[in-house]
Amino acid sequence: MISYQLTSIAIAIVVAAMILYLVRRNRLQGQHSLWWIGVALVVVLLAAVPNIVDRAATLFGVSYPPTLMLVIGFAALLIKLVAMDLERTQQERRIRRLVQRVALLEAKLKDNGSPDL
């Protein structure tokens, strides 16, 4: 049987490699890559030192350590989702302003006697 540690290190390596590959291919950039590299680091850390969770659970008075993991993971995902929607909203605003501006600039061009685009 493969040890628990080996399994989680393998998962961590796959995640990290995938993210680095995506960044390298210009598919994932900026603050997005930072978040996911962070995720990969955490996975590696948890894989390398599994008893971190147990210690943290004792510290926070959680009797069943995996619960702590799930709660923290779930909270992190929720925060990430809200952050994504905030960003989408920002982008939507920019796109709408751009669409409006294109229409205004086209009208200006026409005013100046340019042919239709």
Place this chain on the structure above:
Amino acid sequence: MSPDWVVIPAQNEAATIADVVAAVVQTGAKVVVVDDFSSDDTATLATAAGAIVLSLCSPLGAWGATQTGLRYVHAKGAQKVICMDADGQHPVSAISTLFLAQVQTGSDLVIGSDPSRGSWQRKLAWAWLRMLSGESLRDLTSGFRCCGPKALEHLVSADISLLNYQDMGVLLSLKRAGLTITEVPVEMGPRGEGASRIFASWWRVGLYLMETTALTLAMRRMR
């Protein structure tokens, strides 16, 4: 007394746009038609009827289109502007009524309202939103409006480009900025062609109501 500028958002209104534009041009106003990504001849017909046409390259909805027109007239130095629908339900003769009311009352926004119009669903929706917002406006969804200088200045800002509908969000945003709104009764005709974009299906009404409810609660003034 008549306004210099009239903004008309239009999406697939080929059936009525030419008549509406021609009638408004007759009054001496400059007409700006914002073509919200129509798939018919709206833009061509509006141009032929004497309007300045701004064409959006992606649909922005009634409010996004209206705001484009407001940005245009604002850049042209307009102080006051009338907004009206392209479907012919807003009587051209009432433009001067609205404009006059704006001048006389000094309100930042004057709404031409006809609370008698609409189905019972619409009235129910209005009653609900009126209760939530604590505002006493009678016709919340009317797109027949006259903006004064302060309202125009406020309405062109990027902060309100994200609104999906032209009614509650716009009104509450103006109220929150401390601007004044007055309603003037206007008898509206039946829609020339086509139905309301919002009050068209239960699904869209539901979406509209939920979104507007959330917006209204979020924008409600603290007291």
